[in-house]
Amino acid sequence: xxxxxxxxxxxxxxxxxxxxxxxxxxxxxxxxxxxxxxxxxxxxxxxxxxxxxxxxxxxxxxxxxxxxxxxxxxxxxxxxxxxxxxxxxxxxxxxxxxxxxxxxxxxxxxxxxxxxxxxxxxxxxxxxxxxxxxxxxxxxxxxxxxxxxxxxxxxxxxxxxxxxxxxxxxxxxxxxxxxxxxxxxxxxxxxxxxxxxxxxxxx
Numbered sequence: 001x002x003x004x005x006x007x008x009x010x011x012x013x014x015x016x017x018x019x020x021x022x023x024x025x026x027x028x029x030x031x032x033x034x035x036x037x038x039x040x041x042x043x044x045x046x047x048x049x050x051x052x053x054x055x056x057x058x059x060x061x062x063x064x065x066x067x068x069x070x071x072x073x074x075x076x077x078x079x080x081x082x083x084x085x086x087x088x089x090x091x092x093x094x095x096x097x098x099x100x101x102x103x104x105x106x107x108x109x110x111x112x113x114x115x116x117x118x119x120x121x122x123x124x125x126x127x128x129x130x131x132x133x134x135x136x137x138x139x140x141x142x143x144x145x146x147x148x149x150x151x152x153x154x155x156x157x158x159x160x161x162x163x164x165x166x167x168x169x170x171x172x173x174x175x176x177x178x179x180x181x182x183x184x185x186x187x188x189x190x191x192x193x194x195x196x197x198x199x200x201x202x203x
Contacts, residue, residue: 014038017045017053017102017112019119021147021157032147032158036110047105052143052165054103055112056174057130062086062123064094065115075115096120103171118159121150126162138167139174 016037023031024042034048047053062083067075077097078090097115104110130140142162150157 013101013109013111015104015108015110017104017110018114019122019160021118021159032160034144034160036104045104048160049144051105052141053105053110054139054141054168054171054174056101056103056170057133057139058170059099059101059174061099063097063099064090065097066091066094067115098123101174103173107171107173109173116157117150117152118157121148121159122162125159129162129164132164132167134167137170139170140164141166141168 018035018037020029020033020035021031023029023033024035026042028042029035029044034045036043036045060083061079063077063079064087065075065077077099078087078094079099080087095115095117097113097119099111099113102110102112126142133140142164144160145163146161147158148161150159
């Protein structure tokens with residue numbers, strides 16, 4: 001029978017990290033808090049301000065997001081070719097945003113994929129600190145130390161300010177493929193066992 005492996009159809013991460021500047025409309029999350037969303041559930045993620053979380057720089061993407069603001073309708077993303085090459089704004093309705101996998105403790109992974117002025121300001125503040133990466137492959141363990149107000153001509157928001165607690169080796173939960181102990185190629189067939197020579201054979 002003919003079979004073909006088409007690989008994964010998308011991210012297998014189903015927990016999402018989100019920042020809430022003003023608190024969620026349903027009252028489940030307070031203002032100036034991170035929370036974890038899984039399905040319809042929302043839980044404040046206090047560890048963002050205590051033990052922190054590890055961001056996987058290898059998975060970091062930046063780009064532009066357009067959202068219709070309709071529940072159940074996924075936003076449209078246009079990703080930059082690389083994190084050091086920002087595309088021109090595709091249209092008036094697009095906002096700068098990020099996507100990155102994070103290790104949230106207990107061997108668990110969440111996806112932080114969000115756009116808007118608060119998120120971009122958080123990245124803008126953190127970016128210079130990432131230049132201190134001590135060695136290739138090490139990832140920053142970051143924690144939120146304060147929330148700063150960001151004022152516009154009309155209205156305002158606030159964004160999280162991070163400090164890098166330390167640099168760590170990439171957690172196993174963020175590794176993929178062979179690095180995570182997952183076979184990425186079929187295992188070779190075992191070699192046949194050698195045939196024992198007759199007892200009276202001479203060499």
